[in-house]
Amino acid sequence: MQVAEKIREPAQINAVALKAYARVVDAWGLSLKEAAGLADMSESTWKRAKKPDFAGELTRDQLLRLSAVIGIYKSLELYFSEPLARSWFTRPNTGPLFGGSRPVDTAIDGGLPYILAVRTYLDALRGGA
Template identity: 40%
Template sequence: MSATVLDAPADDNLALREPDERKRMSAPAIKLFFKVADLWGLTVDQRRAILGDVSKQTYYNWQKGSVTSLTRDQLERISLVLGTLKGLRLVFASDDNAVRWLKANNHEFEFAGRPPLDRMTQGSINDLYAVRRYLDAWRGMK
């Protein structure tokens, strides 16, 4: 799952509508999400918000490896996190610098003086998109 849903061809996005495909992708996707969340030092509540406000029980089941099938929304959220990680790694020389930026107050319009991570953890998938788009624009992408 190196490419993100956003980078995938339209046919791949349609595949997320298929229950078998979502089931196949779910365990590897959540495993990658936990690795990124650990790298960024996210709290359990931040992780749950990014995943779409999943319950604590569901979160801990996933953490133990008990993942049956994520929803399309959850897979897209993880895809956005992976795309954000990719963007951060293209913009910053080190993961430490990237995490510092993610957690530092930012006075750009999109962040209103708050850290980009705060925007990501508001619970809406649109907030995840906003940070991803910001990084894409920063690196000169459309």
């Protein structure tokens, strides 16, 4: 059986996405408030969601956010060495997308469109565009 066939149920997809997202949040050292805001959840929901027995539903928007954040993490890990890869998202950035703000704040404040813009920005850096 292929991996795609093993993970079909929404609950399984949610569990995998939340586990990966929790690892990214830990690697970046995000606060409870930042992690919840980035995922578009309340802090109490994020506390529950990061537990293995979480049975709640994720919206399509939330799943897309988690996926994009995991993609951002992957891009950073491929593009930069570890100290910078782990801190880039939480350091002030003078790039045109950020205007001196931290990418995490830009992503939280701008919602899904900005999370996707950060992902596109990093993919372009990685691709040399």
